Amino acid sequence: MPEQHNIEYKQSWHDDYLKWVAGFANAQGGTIFIGVDDSGNVVHVPDFKNLMDLIPHKIKDLLGILVEVNLHERDGKHYIEIITPPYSIAISLRGRYYYRSGSTKMELTGHSLTEFLLKKSGKTWDDVLEPAATLEDIDGESVRTFLKDAQRAGRLPDVSGLSVPELLEKLRLSENGRLKRAAILLFGRDPGRFYPNIQVKMGRFGQDDADLRFQETAEGNLIRLLGEVSGQLNQKFLSKAIEFEGLQRVEKGEYPVAAIREMLLNALVHRSYLGSMVQIRVYDDRFSIWNEGTLPEGLSLEALRRQHPSRPRNPVIADVCFKGGYIDSWGRGTLKIMEACREAALPEPEMKEQDGGFLIILSKNQLTEEHLRRMGLSDRQLTAVSFAKEHGFIDNSHYQEINSIGKTTATEELRQLVGKGILVQTGKGRGSKYLLAK
Known part of the structure; x- marks a missing residue:
């Protein structure tokens, strides 16, 4: 299972990961797996016995919260699961506040920290x-x-x-x-x-x-x-x-x-x-x-x-x-x-x-170049719109000629311009013309 907004994988334990625990506690909660790589594969934690005693005590002493720490085994390899529930009060680590947003751990400072602390206080x-x-x-x-x-x-x-x-x-x-x-x-x-x-x-x-x-x-x-x-x-x-x-x-x-x-x-x-x-x-x-x-x-x-x-x-x-x-x-x-x-x-x-x-x-x-670029038009499509502005229309042949491309590509890119509401198609087949939308 890939990492998600409430799941984090770490191959080994480092005290810096207390920031992730604090981030989960300040958000919607989450789980950290120790001894698992980024793809979700178990890689084994050799000092798992020591960590099973060390991790909960460090979390309690430095964060002041209780978490669930579980030991698991798969194919002879051990990994640790740290389940952190969400807390209604703000949790800090050495005076700093962290928050889990999406799949990212961030430190809260300035205005973000002020709003966070107010929210936690109701x-x-x-x-x-x-x-x-x-x-x-x-x-x-x-x-x-x-x-x-x-x-x-x-x-x-x-x-x-x-x-x-x-x-x-x-x-x-x-x-x-x-x-x-x-x-x-x-x-x-x-x-x-x-x-x-x-x-x-x-x-x-x-x-x-x-x-x-x-x-x-x-x-x-x-x-x-x-x-x-x-x-x-x-x-x-x-x-x-x-x-x-x-x-x-x-x-x-x-x-x-x-x-x-x-x-x-x-x-x-x-x-x-x-x-x-x-x-x-x-x-x-x-x-x-x-x-x-x-x-x-x-x-x-x-x-x-x-x-x-x-x-x-x-x-x-x-x-x-x-x-x-x-x-x-x-x-x-x-x-x-x-x-x-x-x-x-x-x-x-x-x-x-x-x-x-x-x-x-x-x-x-909607026909200014800047707005058209914001809509995702390519350089060829911008050239076609300019042609239509000047001549009142554009057809497939002219699109191919001014952009030096084939008919299939021209047809697809003209279709995209129609789909975006920039051009409207009149006629069918070879007699088709494309006019600027009103």
Whole structure:
């Protein structure tokens, strides 16, 4: 059996493998086999009697946990099985924390360690009390804006007559009169006084990152950012203004408002507030938003393209935004972005984890070389698309001629272009022509 996310093979014992034990204990548990090679073949452990006494004691003394250590024999060869259960508390080795992710053991440091320790304590970053904050740090106008939006959405129980402190308690944004971090991020007068890098940075570029034309930064609480960022985009960054109130409206020739709004909300609600600011880049042919924080454990990029469970990084903030009508609670955000792009006849958005964060890209024109390369087109296929742009069509003969290839290869590569939605085929047999998709 090959190594898996919860199985590790080692041919002999080394104390360094205590890191693997700690990693399993901090994740979903797992098993280490000592005396087994990477292919799962038993190679024998000559000092197995000594190790059967040494390993459990070392694990107990240095990690403070109990594991199951078993001795096995196959064809006269001995190997040891170390079964580590998952632990609800954080397990450290000499003050360092390790975690098993997939088939890799990693040391947790910085922001990752902070989030891990909070999770093990039953908390998330936004649910922690902010000792330096008082009610004076809450912006009343932002609260009133939220209440109006929540009333329109119909998701908030009756709060008429409640004072601001009572409302914050009801929204689980405070505890015994003390404010949580989520309260400052949602409604704070100056959240930047408490937490750095909560701004949204916007840049207008030409065709690439080397051509920066101008930039702006928006800052404030989440409620204010929603309005300020949309205003900045309209006034300075987008060639055609959009109305951010009407989610059903689709702007032809620009980007769909529903997609941009959902991208912005996802970035603000689900980002890691321990890292860098949200970054929006507007190019001649595409629009992107990047936020700090990779996908939650158990959620893949493939899952974002289908119905998937909601796993918010900041559940307190997400709950308040749901009650305000800003987001759903069903993990539909990426699906709504994809649907808006289809309705606007734009290419499917590109989503990926990059530089410790999550990046989503809308492309205005699917026929730009950069976008076509991102779709996986070969140099020959790019040449064919350029030919079709210039002449209005391409056929099999021209494809063979401009690329110096045979008919079979040309037919297959044209079929791929049709399958990707870049070309459409008209006619049959020798009379077939391939036109650019509308």
